[in-house]
Amino acid sequence: MNKREEEKKRKQQEKLEKERIRLQNMSVYEQEYASCSYICGIDEVGRGPLAGPVVAGAVILPKDYEILYLNDSKKLSEKKREALYAEIMEHAVATGIGMAGPGRIDEINILQATYEAMRMAIANLGVRPDILLNDAVTIPEVDIPQVPIIKGDAKSISIAAASIIAKVTRDHLMEEYEKVIPGYGFASNKGYGTKAHLEGLRKLGPSPIHRRTFIRNYVNAEDE
Numbered sequence: 001m002n003k004r005e006e007e008k009k010r011k012q013q014e015k016l017e018k019e020r021i022r023l024q025n026m027s028v029y030e031q032e033y034a035s036c037s038y039i040c041g042i043d044e045v046g047r048g049p050l051a052g053p054v055v056a057g058a059v060i061l062p063k064d065y066e067i068l069y070l071n072d073s074k075k076l077s078e079k080k081r082e083a084l085y086a087e088i089m090e091h092a093v094a095t096g097i098g099m100a101g102p103g104r105i106d107e108i109n110i111l112q113a114t115y116e117a118m119r120m121a122i123a124n125l126g127v128r129p130d131i132l133l134n135d136a137v138t139i140p141e142v143d144i145p146q147v148p149i150i151k152g153d154a155k156s157i158s159i160a161a162a163s164i165i166a167k168v169t170r171d172h173l174m175e176e177y178e179k180v181i182p183g184y185g186f187a188s189n190k191g192y193g194t195k196a197h198l199e200g201l202r203k204l205g206p207s208p209i210h211r212r213t214f215i216r217n218y219v220n221a222e223d224e
Contacts, residue, residue, distance in 0.1 A: 019068055026070065026157045029149065030061075033131050038093065040129035041158025042121065042139070044114050045073070045166045049191030050201070050218070051184065051210045052174050054105060056117035057166030058096040058125050061158055065091050070160045072153040073167040085168040088161050096124035097169050102211045109213075115139050121162075135159050181207045193218075 033039055038060050046054040061067070067087055069080065076084065089095060098120025100113035108116070118139050122129070131145045135152035152159040171190055178187035184200035184207060191197075191209075201210070201218050 016068075020066075023066070023068065023070065023157060026155060026160065029133050029147065029156045030158060033133075033147075034063075036130035038127055038129045039131055039133060039158055040094075040122070040125065040144075041133050041152075041156055041160070041162040042118055043135040043153050043159050043163040043166055044117060045163065045170050046191070047110055047114060049211075050193050050197065050214045051102065051186065051191035051207065052170065052177065053099040053101045054110065054114050054117050055166045055170040055173075056098040056114065056121040057162035057164070057169070058094075058098075058118070058121035058129075059088060059158060059161040059165060060093040060095075060125065060127060060129060061088075061161055062091055062093050067091065067157070067161070070157045070164070072151075072160055073163040075154070076164070078171075081164055081168055084161075084164050088165055092161070094125040094127040095165055096121040096126070097165065098122075098124060102209050105211050106213045110211075115141075118142075121166075133158050135163070177209055181209065 030039055040058055040060045042056065042058050044054055044056040046052060069084065073081055098117040100117045105113040119142060122142065129144055131147065133152060133156050134146055134148045136148055136150050138146050138148050149155055149159065153163040174190045175187045183204050185194065185196040189197045198218055201215060206212065206215060206219060
């Protein structure tokens, strides 16, 4: 091995060591509740968009397998999210997804719809968790111990994993909606109120996946 190769290997090792330290710092809550067999992270995406569902993810990570580069999904590139999504889905003890659609959001409000999606994600795990690590919230009507953690997706590997599967699931769904409901740019804006989206909304009016309670400021009453 020449000096250049040695230097490259050394830098790779340093990078790996740095990443493991970062993950260890993100595993404080998992270590605190290590006596629990099934620690479940919970997070949601899609509270703010004008269209599409709110999606919640629930993930129970394995204790004997290391998933490098887990982080808040918003801090990851699309390519990295997709790679981590595949790894999480392959190696997690259990994963669950829950959704509440636009009609349900309009009916019961976004916060209650988010709670509903979270309860659905937990139910879809197929395994009953011993404890829930939640991003910021305490979920009503759940009889499992909960630990709400502010900015939890950046402080817990379990919540970070949940944020990734929720984000990738929702992004894929919005890309599929673009194919059948063109004109709003759903594939690129994922339902958020970008300039192109608002232009499409004013031109075409609301689509079946728009949240009527969210778009009142952007469309005429007769369009709704």
